[in-house]
Amino acid sequence: MDINVPGVLFGKGQKLFLLGLFAFLFFGGSAYPALKKTDPEFYRQLYPVQKDGACGFIDHWGRVVIRLQFEQALPFSEGFAPVRQRGQWGFIDRSGAFAISPRFHWAEGFSGGFAAAMSNDLWGFIDRTGRWAVQPVYEQAGTFVSGLAPARQNGKWGFVDHAGRWLVKPEYDQVSEFSEDLAVVNLQGKSGYVNTRGKIVISLRYDIAGDFSENLAVAESGGKVGYIDHQGELVIPQKWSGGWFFSEGLAVVESGEKEGFIDHAGNTVIEPSFSAAEPFAEGLAGFKKGEKWGYIDRSGKVVIPARYEYVGGFHGGVAKVIANGKVAYINAWGDYIWKPSR
Numbered sequence: 001m002d003i004n005v006p007g008v009l010f011g012k013g014q015k016l017f018l019l020g021l022f023a024f025l026f027f028g029g030s031a032y033p034a035l036k037k038t039d040p041e042f043y044r045q046l047y048p049v050q051k052d053g054a055c056g057f058i059d060h061w062g063r064v065v066i067r068l069q070f071e072q073a074l075p076f077s078e079g080f081a082p083v084r085q086r087g088q089w090g091f092i093d094r095s096g097a098f099a100i101s102p103r104f105h106w107a108e109g110f111s112g113g114f115a116a117a118m119s120n121d122l123w124g125f126i127d128r129t130g131r132w133a134v135q136p137v138y139e140q141a142g143t144f145v146s147g148l149a150p151a152r153q154n155g156k157w158g159f160v161d162h163a164g165r166w167l168v169k170p171e172y173d174q175v176s177e178f179s180e181d182l183a184v185v186n187l188q189g190k191s192g193y194v195n196t197r198g199k200i201v202i203s204l205r206y207d208i209a210g211d212f213s214e215n216l217a218v219a220e221s222g223g224k225v226g227y228i229d230h231q232g233e234l235v236i237p238q239k240w241s242g243g244w245f246f247s248e249g250l251a252v253v254e255s256g257e258k259e260g261f262i263d264h265a266g267n268t269v270i271e272p273s274f275s276a277a278e279p280f281a282e283g284l285a286g287f288k289k290g291e292k293w294g295y296i297d298r299s300g301k302v303v304i305p306a307r308y309e310y311v312g313g314f315h316g317g318v319a320k321v322i323a324n325g326k327v328a329y330i331n332a333w334g335d336y337i338w339k340p341s342r
Contacts, residue, residue: 045316048073062337066096077109100130112144134164145178168198179211202232213245236266247279270300281313304334
């Protein structure tokens with residue numbers, strides 16, 4: 001088990017710490033917002049689906065609300081969703097109409113009013129009108145968080161602001177997006193953290209470091225994983241063979257070849273008994289037994305039996321799963337709202 005963080009660590013031999021490369025492709029590389037059932041947006045989420053080679057969107061109840069007409073579709077963020085049509089990427093609104101016409105080689109979701117987009121093999125950032133806010137001059141680019149986005153130039157990573165100015169010079173082998181106003185940076189195999197002013201606030205002393213979540217970040221030294229605070233102090237000892245980020249007060253850790261959950265104090269809440277597990281989302285977490293995945297609640301009780309090839313986290317009461325080699329969506333009771341399809 002690798003250390004896993006909420007975002008992507010960019011750099012040489014790009015390593016995706018979210019759910020691995022497979023899951024990055026499975027979920028389209030975009031994250032849904034964290035929502036509570038009391039949030040009016042909870043039941044307004046839209047989810048990309050594909051059938052017979054065409055993509056569209058369904059609602060919380062599985063009804064097709066944007067007809068299947070695109071070659072590819074990613075989740076909505078800030079009211080727009082990236083979609084591909086005739087080989088080019090653009091953005092649609094919730095009615096399914098193009099708000100930004102397809103003209104990019106690739107595009108990511110909006111964050112902070114800007115989206116990374118590719119033209120002629122170079123990346124830049126567009127605003128909500130589709131105009132270039134930052135011209136495409138970067139070899140790679142990430143998402144704006146805390147007003148800064150990762151960008152690569154001449155093989156090295158740094159961070160740019162909304163005007164394209166380097167706030168953190170491109171001098172690192174790898175970086176992550178900002179989380180809780182800190183970002184992981186890696187140079188010559190060692191990782192630490194910079195703040196939004198570009199100052200190194202936690203020295204590059206870890207073999208691997210993860211994004212901060214719930215004021216803690218997973219950090220590995222000498223093959224053992226623990227958790228540090230914003231000052232770089234070790235608050236949960238490095239005794240695990242692997243670890244994930246904290247979500248809803250719990251984090252997945254690995255002991256030997258089994259995974260379970262700990263709390264912020266490092267206490268074991270759910271004993272390591274799974275061959276794999278996912279972070280909690282909306283009170284449920286994916287677990288793997290044998291070759292199949294299901295869901296448990298915070299007590300460790302199985303609430304949806306292990307019958308899928310893969311599972312994702314719940315968002316707006318809906319989760320994406322793979323069943324019989326096909327993508328489907330289920331609700332929190334395990335009922336299909338979108339049956340397996342390709």
